[in-house]
Amino acid sequence: MMILEGKKMGIQFAVLDPDPQAPAVSLGDTHVMGDYHNREKIRELADISDVLTYEFEHIDGAFLKDLEEEGMVIYPSSRSLLIIQDKFRQNRYLKEKGLHLPRFLKVDSLQDLKEAGEKLGYPMMLKATTGGYDGKGNALILDPDGREGAFFDLKGEKDTLELMAEEYIQYHKEISVIAARGDGGAIALYPPSENQHEDSILKRTVVPADVSSEVQAKAEALAKDTIEVLEGMGVFTIEMFVTLEGEVLINEIAPRVHNSGHYTIEASETSQFEQHLRAILALPLGDTSLKRPYAGMINLLGRGKKNGSPEVLGVQEVLETKGAHLHFYEKKAVKFGRKMGHITVTGDSREAVNNSLDDLEGQVLIVPDQAHE
């Protein structure tokens, strides 16, 4: 999606990907074939690029730092990345800077976890400090009996994995703010969007979030402060909890464009992808306002029990729906629960957008192609 947006402006892309069939590879100008962790290949990519960026944060931050020291331009910087990659370090840093986030404690042992439960109460979240993604690496502990199972489930085979406990927020809403920081520290914020998850995977985003103007202002201030203290360059996404009392707390930070910002392709004056490119290329940031009063998005996850090449059911229905836009990512294999595409809907009211998304949710499915089973 970033290449599709950048190509409009004639930007050239070299792509590091182990898979020659990856969607980005066919769109890019140059393919560097290699694993995301292969230092030699990362260097090869850096050598042919003016600016290096990434859309996946679980990469070799220390090596990016080496490359920066050699003079390569990398955004987000290794400094931002190294903080975000370790959730405990990140939270400690943000807390020092005075930002609002749930209470948290390092957990190195079952004894630590017991003490955390006493301090944070139940339910309580247990989180791996590194490598989390779409709810992976997180466990909800409902009561003291659940401590031991969660601890060993997360530790798994990797005994070196570090854990932290986090206060469980009886939240009212989950929202996110897409923030961009560019040349000279200029910041542009998209309006807060409201997110619904299912099995820890984003299911629906509607924008603007249905929150009071006070909450909106708090969310925007928190996003701005977060990207500033992290010295972020490019697009960062700050996921937040809004409590019943109207408090706004940081939940997660992604140093990249985000699924909850996919709606921006059709609905915003500047998409999050173009915005990221503007930011890292030291170009002026774009207008983040909506073209229509409301927009929403649902993810299309792979369905069905078998794997196989994907078939999209319900294409007619989505293309017939006013204001609806179908995105299909051209991944070669559908797997159960894998993000295969999304639908964006724009409209004049929140209700109209939600109604269209409700209608389409049951009708548009990505399944393994029956003919190729």
Added chain:
Amino acid sequence: MMILEGKKMGIQFAVLDPDPQAPAVSLGDTHVMGDYHNREKIRELADISDVLTYEFEHIDGAFLKDLEEEGMVIYPSSRSLLIIQDKFRQNRYLKEKGLHLPRFLKVDSLQDLKEAGEKLGYPMMLKATTGGYDGKGNALILDPDGREGAFFDLKGEKDTLELMAEEYIQYHKEISVIAARGDGGAIALYPPSENQHEDSILKRTVVPADVSSEVQAKAEALAKDTIEVLEGMGVFTIEMFVTLEGEVLINEIAPRVHNSGHYTIEASETSQFEQHLRAILALPLGDTSLKRPYAGMINLLGRGKKNGSPEVLGVQEVLETKGAHLHFYEKKAVKFGRKMGHITVTGDSREAVNNSLDDLEGQVLIVPDQAHE
């Protein structure tokens, strides 16, 4: 631009182009290297494609007809193309069907041209019946003295080129309607846009055209009738004259997406490129309404006296302008007068759009890169 739009929906593209560096080649999934007129290569392309389409009408219509007879799916059809490729044949056909167009006469000799002048009056247009493009192949004859020069200028070295004379319309406005015709004969029309040309090349488009509702209705009816009588499939563009008396006459027909529809990428619910893909893939046609009340576009032509790799001046200015979007086509060489990119602006009033375009027109230039001269 068509590939960028189609890739959002996961459509795969094979591209026939003689130039491995052509912008479409790096975006497409498969490149068939060959001249647009190479029958073997066209067949190779057809063999690997579900549907064949083209964005340039000066191709081998007779061969497309052969391929259709072998069962290949080609839109627009050879029938539509063969009519449009010969302007005299096209005009005679449209006239038979009762559509409004300027008076015209076949011109095989200077004597014919003299007689045409007596019938059509002066000024008068002389046109090559085939191969015209951006004003090439057209000559304006101001008075009887200009006849001979224009005749030999157009005939040039190709004595076989056929000519026709056309009544010169003292027109008030030039407008165009982008029309799509798809599965089951469904038709969708974009609002008429108003076009300004300079040296016969489109300079600015503003939409909706500043015409009365009667003129708009006439233009829409004429576009609908035209695509229907031509049995068009896909997007067709009907350029029209609006006379001072409010008459609407066909000027040119392009069996394809059109420069005057580039604004649709940002400004319309469905871009002309997505619309063409929907039409030729027998998918439902999309909503053609504008996301903002007004939109406009200016072309960025190559400037400067030398050829060379292009450099875009004024990027900052356009990216700082609210509602403005820069497109740069990544052509490898800038030539004087070549279309190198465009700028689209959306806004809440015609005046605001025109003012932004006025400002940007002088500031954004594509010139040969000084460093690489």
